[in-house]
Amino acid sequence: MSPKIEQHRMPSTSASAGVEVRVLAAGPADEPLPLILLLHGAMSSAQSLDLHAPLIHRLWATGALPPCVVACASTPTEGGFYLDWPQGPRWGSVVGDELPDFVSQIHPIDRSRLAVVGASMGGFGALKLAFGTPDRYVAAAALAPAVFPGSTTAEVPERNRQAVLGQLLAALDQLPGERVHERLFANLDAIRQRRMALFLGVGERDEFGLRDGSEHLHAQLLAADVSHQYLVVAGGGHMDAGMAELQRTALTFIGRALLQPAAESDLAEVAP
Structure with missing residues (x-):
């Protein structure tokens, strides 16, 4: 019988309220397992794990994904964005700090094998966590991440500020240190030393223009000599078969x- 998704309510001081969490686990109940944090996109929720579950089960069945725990927490879009707001709430802390601690109370977790994956707004969150605390993660994957081809609002073309992206961009202007590129360069030495397995992917024809931001980040990573895998899905859009291909490739990569074990392998050279 395939493992079933568990539903929980996680107490949270960072969010000042309970947070919906969904967990999917496969492996020995008494053995510490790797943990994958799954960050959902804008206008979504922890139910994103339900959509990923069939793929995760297939990868478990083939051995492409080892026995592990996958966890996803519901975060809001407006007023959320996986950002740590100065006066709260602190959604980056919810997913990066509180979620792993909470899951470890339910399942034995091997904290030395922690990974994070996210798409769209979740891709932004995944990069923010990975670059902000690189010592925690052995692998990170960002699919069509909500990153921009510029460091400030003035540098970002109008076409890359559609809808919720414009709201995120405006919020980042008010929150120093929350931008992906700022975290990358602030922790560059630690990121290079950690050499986590890093995957970045996007659809060639992403309708929100997120390929532009991905290309910009890819160039920054190359210039900074940060090892990573970069994939552009030919003809792929934002939420179509191209995204499905990216999800499969990213989870296989992770x-x-x-x-x-990190001590016995160069994780940055892991091929998709």
């Missing part, structure tokens, strides 16, 4: 990283 699975390869989790299958080998």
